[in-house]
Amino acid sequence: MNSLKCLTISRQHGLLITRNFSTSNLNLANHKCKVLIVGGGGGGTAVGAKLCFKYGAGSVMFLEPSDRHYYQPMFTLIGGGMKKLENSYKSMKSVLPSKAEWKKDRAVAFDPKSNRVETEKGDIIEYDYMVVSTGIELNYHKIPGLVDALENPNSQVVSNYSPKYVTNVFKAFEKFNGGNAIFTFPASPVKCPGAPQKICYIFEHYLRKNHKRNDAKVYYNTALPVIFGVKHYADSLWLVVKNRDINVNLSTNLIEVNSEAKKATFENIVTKERTTTDFGLLHAVPPMSTPSALREHSGDLVNELGFVEVHKHTMQSVRYPNVFAIGDCANSPNSKTAAAVAGQCHVVYRNLVDVMEGKKPSKSYDGYASCPLVTGYNTCILAEFDYNLQPLETFPFDQSKERLSMLIAKKDFMAPLYWYGLANGLWNGPGFIRKALNIFR
Numbered sequence: 001m002n003s004l005k006c007l008t009i010s011r012q013h014g015l016l017i018t019r020n021f022s023t024s025n026l027n028l029a030n031h032k033c034k035v036l037i038v039g040g041g042g043g044g045t046a047v048g049a050k051l052c053f054k055y056g057a058g059s060v061m062f063l064e065p066s067d068r069h070y071y072q073p074m075f076t077l078i079g080g081g082m083k084k085l086e087n088s089y090k091s092m093k094s095v096l097p098s099k100a101e102w103k104k105d106r107a108v109a110f111d112p113k114s115n116r117v118e119t120e121k122g123d124i125i126e127y128d129y130m131v132v133s134t135g136i137e138l139n140y141h142k143i144p145g146l147v148d149a150l151e152n153p154n155s156q157v158v159s160n161y162s163p164k165y166v167t168n169v170f171k172a173f174e175k176f177n178g179g180n181a182i183f184t185f186p187a188s189p190v191k192c193p194g195a196p197q198k199i200c201y202i203f204e205h206y207l208r209k210n211h212k213r214n215d216a217k218v219y220y221n222t223a224l225p226v227i228f229g230v231k232h233y234a235d236s237l238w239l240v241v242k243n244r245d246i247n248v249n250l251s252t253n254l255i256e257v258n259s260e261a262k263k264a265t266f267e268n269i270v271t272k273e274r275t276t277t278d279f280g281l282l283h284a285v286p287p288m289s290t291p292s293a294l295r296e297h298s299g300d301l302v303n304e305l306g307f308v309e310v311h312k313h314t315m316q317s318v319r320y321p322n323v324f325a326i327g328d329c330a331n332s333p334n335s336k337t338a339a340a341v342a343g344q345c346h347v348v349y350r351n352l353v354d355v356m357e358g359k360k361p362s363k364s365y366d367g368y369a370s371c372p373l374v375t376g377y378n379t380c381i382l383a384e385f386d387y388n389l390q391p392l393e394t395f396p397f398d399q400s401k402e403r404l405s406m407l408i409a410k411k412d413f414m415a416p417l418y419w420y421g422l423a424n425g426l427w428n429g430p431g432f433i434r435k436a437l438n439i440f441r
């Protein structure tokens, strides 16, 4: 048995330490890179593509475990039967920048004090600069009964948040034969906070198109105290639900599913009162969190909820100047969307280059996020707003109104913009279009 001086992890404290230990059953190797990008989703890929363009091969390493890169905003349309799952992904290899090195592995611990990350396979990666872009994960297991229900194709319990379950959503629409149809929003941060209600509107329209509306009572049960965080769009959404007889229960959180009995239990967040309801269809959105590597093994890189703590305008870590975060895993108080990633990627890239050149970060992110609130098969409200929850609209008309044009934009233009623009580091959000169209306002 060899006894060598190596690097390993103290999991108790989530910190890397140096100590003597046996290496006989460890696959331990050291890697070094200039910029390490942890997570090759929308945010990581956009920044990585920009860095590779500037610095060329040999400068960027991706740490990313998945073979597939999903364009997740398409999941809403797949759930509604408007797109197919195979339209929503590409191989990770084809999406990550060809000049970057890809380490197909997962971060399990971060040690920002020593500029090191440990991987699931037991390797240590040392970096000069790091961009954290792990996104957030889906915790279906936190709601008792939900995983069993989702795994059972006859349960009428579905969820469009995961590529594993999204194809069952439209099948459940087709199988629905009356009763309560309940759509939920969990008590946690959520990626695309509009998505849990979009699928509800699509279902309600599906019923009307198929002459089944009278058989159903449609509910949107949300743990939030509001229907949508931005008043300008919330006012329109209240009209939509009123006109379409959709019952909205605020502060109402799904806590248990009994798929055998087709019953769901909810808790009122304020009063703690519990109610159990029958359902003919349940669309559940799981609680979400950052991956455990960040939540439990990254020391003071993160806040108490496990999100990377950054300055909200520069996206630079509040404690480690050589670390930036982008996308859903950052604690910047924007709505967690791919549109926000587009608004952040140039800021992260430029500020990182500034730091690498010994300067202060020069670019500022305004909190831009967008949410195409699909309200049926022909209509969409394109919400766009900033940190102050004020509308920041691209087009010179009132985007809080339902429009066919915005649905066409969502269905046919946004995916190409993601694949050919954002993922190649070429799309920084619609700010320049907004400025150009300002003359029509």
Ligand SMILES: Cc1cc2nc3c(=O)[nH]c(=O)nc-3n(C[C@H](O)[C@H](O)[C@H](O)COP(=O)(O)OP(=O)(O)OC[C@H]3O[C@@H](n4cnc5c(N)ncnc54)[C@H](O)[C@@H]3O)c2cc1C
Residues within 6 Å of the ligand: 038, 039, 040, 041, 042, 043, 044, 063, 064, 065, 066, 071, 072, 073, 074, 075, 076, 105, 106, 107, 108, 133, 134, 135, 136, 160, 161, 162, 191, 192, 195, 291, 293, 326, 327, 328, 329, 336, 337, 338, 339, 340, 341, 370, 371, 372
């Ligand atoms: C149903 C649904 C509908 C949506 N609709 C919209 C919409 O209409 N408009 C919109 O703008 N946005 C929408 N979004 C949100 C959008 O998809 C996300 O906000 C966006 O993908 C965030 O990008 P990201 O890079 O932060 O995370 P992701 O794109 O999720 O990428 C994270 C990457 O990190 C990797 N990773 C995870 N853990 C680790 C680890 N420990 N080590 C290394 N790598 C790791 C993952 O494999 C993944 O590749 C929607 C999302 C869903 C699920």
